Each structure stands twice: as structure tokens, then as C-alpha cells.
Amino acid sequence: MLILGAAALVAGFVVGQRELVVLGVLATALPPLAALSLLGAAGRVVHSRGVTPSRVRAGHDARIMVRIGNSSHTWPVTAVSVSDTLPTPLGHEPRYSIGFLGPRAVRDLAYLVRPAVRGDYPLGPLWVAVTDPLGLVRVEQRPGSPEHLLVTPATVPLDAVGTSDGSQGDDSPRRSLSGAGEQDPVPREYRHGDELRRVHWRSTARRGELMVRRDEQHRREYGTVLLDARRAAHAGDGPGDSLETAVGAAASVALHLLDRGHEVRLHTDRGRMPAPAPAAVLDGLAVLEASGSTAPPAVSAAGSSLTVAVLGALTAEEAAALAASGGGHRVAVLCARAAWPSERARTGAGEMLASAGWRVVHLSTLSELPPLWRDAAPLGKVPR
Known part of the structure; x- marks a missing residue:
């Protein structure tokens, strides 16, 4: 537009056509006026981001939600477009044309990613572009800092290890250190406060004094x-x-x-x-x-x-x-x-x-x- 305006001005002065001169002045003035209309517009565009869930297993979907808003109570923002920055394993960068944002207006965007490989992936920063109504000037910025999506390894469920009847059997996570089973426990003398149901009658009859089952000690x-x-x-x-x-x-x-x-x-x-x-x-x-x-x-x-x-x-x-x-x-x-x-x-x-x-x-x-x-x-x- 500036080149066209300059050419029209030169041609108008050379051939003596006032109309060409007026056209050249108008064409030359439009880009600065358009830039003036965008003064501070990009700074009025704010955003927030949410990731659901914040950690996901490889091969599963995560939902990325982005909220775009105009923080001004008075001035609108014209022709807003946004693009999110994603690492290559998460796919193509999503782009959206939001258009006009009135004072305090808000737009919600959402998209899905399905990471195939584990890792800690940055999401963002958001790329924001604001254009004047005539499309002559565009202002770009990347506000904010990236969020992170943690992708954990893919896993498969393994069968519970135990006996064929479904009991834990030898795979019980605890073992006794007392060296005796339930049928032949190592007893000790009865102490005041011990429960009578713990009395081991076979040892009591053999020893001639009241004996109780010893507490089993376990380790993991x-x-x-x-x-x-x-x-x-x-x-x-x-x-x-x-x-x-x-x-x-x-x-x-x-x-x-x-x-x-x-x-x-x-x-x-x-x-x-x-x-x-x-x-x-x-x-x-x-x-x-x-x-x-x-x-x-x-x-x-x-x-x-x-x-x-x-x-x-x-x-x-x-x-x-x-x-x-x-x-x-x-x-x-x-x-x-x-x-x-x-x-x-x-x-x-x-x-x-x-x-x-x-x-x-x-x-x-x-x-x-x-x-x-x-x-x-x-x-x-x-x-x-």
C-alpha cells in the first residue's frame, strides 16, 4: 500500500492530476492509521489454559482447553487469530480464527492430543495475531509460558500370581519370621491382658502352665x-x-x-x-x-x-x-x-x-x- 501510494503521488505530480495525488496521500496514510488502531490491542488479548488430565498414559487422549479474552472494558480487538505451539510428537499445531472480540468478551477453544511416546511435553506458548479491519497491519506476540503434559509409559495388566484356586499362596507379600506355622506355633507364657482365644491348649497341657500363641512377626x-x-x-x-x-x-x-x-x-x-x-x-x-x-x-x-x-x-x-x-x-x-x-x-x-x-x-x-x-x-x- 505504501509503494502504491508513493507511485500515485509521483505520477500525480508528473502528469498534473490532482486526483492521483489525493489517492497517493490516502494510500500512504492508511498503513500508519491502521497501525495506530492496533496500538495496545495485542496486549489486551489474554488467555488461560487447562489440560485434562495433566498426566496421561501413552496412546491415550488428553484434552487441551484454551480460553481467549479481551481484558479491556472499553476497546474491542478486531480480527484475532491464535495458534498453539506443540512439539512434533503431539501432531500439528492447531490454528483458530476468532475474529472480533468485544470489550470483556471471551472465547473457549478445545482440542485433543494423543501422544504415542512417553515424555514431558510443553504446551505453548500461545501465538496470538491481531489484524486491523483492512488487513494492512498485523501484530503478533506469544504471551505467557508453556504448560506441561506428562505422558507416562504404556502398560499392560499382568495376571495376579497365585495358586490355581485364586489364593495368594506363595506369592503373599509377607512371610513369618517366627519359623512356625499355624498348626505348630512357638508359644510363650501367658501375660496379664492376653486374650483367652490365643491360648494354645496343647502347649498348656504339656508345660503345665498357661501358654499363648506368639505374635507373628512379618516383613515385607x-x-x-x-x-x-x-x-x-x-x-x-x-x-x-x-x-x-x-x-x-x-x-x-x-x-x-x-x-x-x-x-x-x-x-x-x-x-x-x-x-x-x-x-x-x-x-x-x-x-x-x-x-x-x-x-x-x-x-x-x-x-x-x-x-x-x-x-x-x-x-x-x-x-x-x-x-x-x-x-x-x-x-x-x-x-x-x-x-x-x-x-x-x-x-x-x-x-x-x-x-x-x-x-x-x-x-x-x-x-x-x-x-x-x-x-x-x-x-x-x-x-x-
Whole structure:
């Protein structure tokens, strides 16, 4: 418009046409007037954002709600358009043309995202553009700061481990330290205040004095989960990355054990991760990044009732070192799509672990884990 106005002014003076001069003045004046009309307009546009839920599992939808408003009690804002800033894994950036916003007017926007891969994703900042009514001048700004969406690993439910009749059996998370069962408890002398229903009559008759059953002392069982998060041990990209499969498998096992009342000790090649509750496990694994470590996790798990190692590609030396570690019942989950040099290398590593007493399963996708988990526990239970 400025170039057109300048050309009209020059042409009007050259040929002596007053009308061209007037047109040139008008065309030249319009852009500054349009810019003046937008003075402070972008600053009057305010917004708020909500994410429901604020943490979601990979492969599930999250709803993003954005409220756009005009903070002025007097001045309207013309021709407003907005676009939200999203990282590439969440898809295309949504764009909306809101149009005219009167004083104190509000517009609500909403869209869905479905992240396929775990992580901590920033949402925003919002891109706001305000245009004058003639479309000559546009003012852009990015107000506010990003919100965050935490995407936890995808998991699968695992069958409860117990006896065939559905009882907990040997997988009970507590064991007695008294060394005696209910049929032959270790009694003690009767003390004032003890309940009579705890009297052990067989011991009373044998000892000639009143004896009661001793209180059982319990301690919690714990399981150890080892997660191989070395970048060099895994292959693939996106949801098909073998590291994502390994993280999902480790999370599924950890949640299963916590649900059964076990204490979980979760280790990666970087050390131990806190795992006091399911939410802590999922949140920690959501932001776990591949490491540059050259050695898989190796933890002495003496006293553990169950050791589960979720592994990427191993060398023969690494498999031999891991075979000697662990405690209790030991299960090795080998990711079939990891960076194995050959099929023979994966088979050889599995055979080496199996010869050391590990139950070995080969996992291609996370959905295969439930039946493999059932097979990894002999007779449908985790032995102590």
C-alpha cells in the first residue's frame, strides 16, 4: 500500500492530476492509521489454559482447553487469530480464527492430543495475531509460558500370581519370621491382658502352665526390576523403539508387584529409581532418557523374592555377568527388536541366562507380555 501510494503521488505530480495525488496521500496514510488502531490491542488479548488430565498414559487422549479474552472494558480487538505451539510428537499445531472480540468478551477453544511416546511435553506458548479491519497491519506476540503434559509409559495388566484356586499362596507379600506355622506355633507364657482365644491348649497341657500363641512377626517381601536403558542396546524410533517396549514392560511388572503388596526396587544403569507407589514409578519412567552407559544394570538382589531384568542387546560377556546376579525367582525379558547383531546373538544370550537358572522370555511388543509373564512363573506362582 505504501509503494502504491508513493507511485500515485509521483505520477500525480508528473502528469498534473490532482486526483492521483489525493489517492497517493490516502494510500500512504492508511498503513500508519491502521497501525495506530492496533496500538495496545495485542496486549489486551489474554488467555488461560487447562489440560485434562495433566498426566496421561501413552496412546491415550488428553484434552487441551484454551480460553481467549479481551481484558479491556472499553476497546474491542478486531480480527484475532491464535495458534498453539506443540512439539512434533503431539501432531500439528492447531490454528483458530476468532475474529472480533468485544470489550470483556471471551472465547473457549478445545482440542485433543494423543501422544504415542512417553515424555514431558510443553504446551505453548500461545501465538496470538491481531489484524486491523483492512488487513494492512498485523501484530503478533506469544504471551505467557508453556504448560506441561506428562505422558507416562504404556502398560499392560499382568495376571495376579497365585495358586490355581485364586489364593495368594506363595506369592503373599509377607512371610513369618517366627519359623512356625499355624498348626505348630512357638508359644510363650501367658501375660496379664492376653486374650483367652490365643491360648494354645496343647502347649498348656504339656508345660503345665498357661501358654499363648506368639505374635507373628512379618516383613515385607520385595522384588527387584532391572531396566536396561542404554541407547546403544536398543534400536528403533517412536513407539516402535525397543527402549519404549522395555520401559513399558518394566513399568507393567513394577505396577503388578506393587499391586500385590511387594516393595519394588527399580534399577537402571544409572542407579536406583524411587518406586514407593505406582504414580512414582510411572512419573519416573515417563522422563527416563536413554543413557550412554556401556554396561547393563547389575545389582545384587540377595533376599529378593523375584528379580526381573528387562534387557536390550547384550554381549556374551554382559550376559555372563548378569547370569550370576539376582535373587529369588529370576526372569529375563529380552527385547527382540533391540540392537542385537544377529538372531544367534539373542538366542545365545538367552541360553546363557537360562543355564544359570533364569526364566527367559523374548518380547517383541508390549502386548505380548501378559502370556509370557504367565509362562515365566512355574505352576502359576512366583516361588520364594
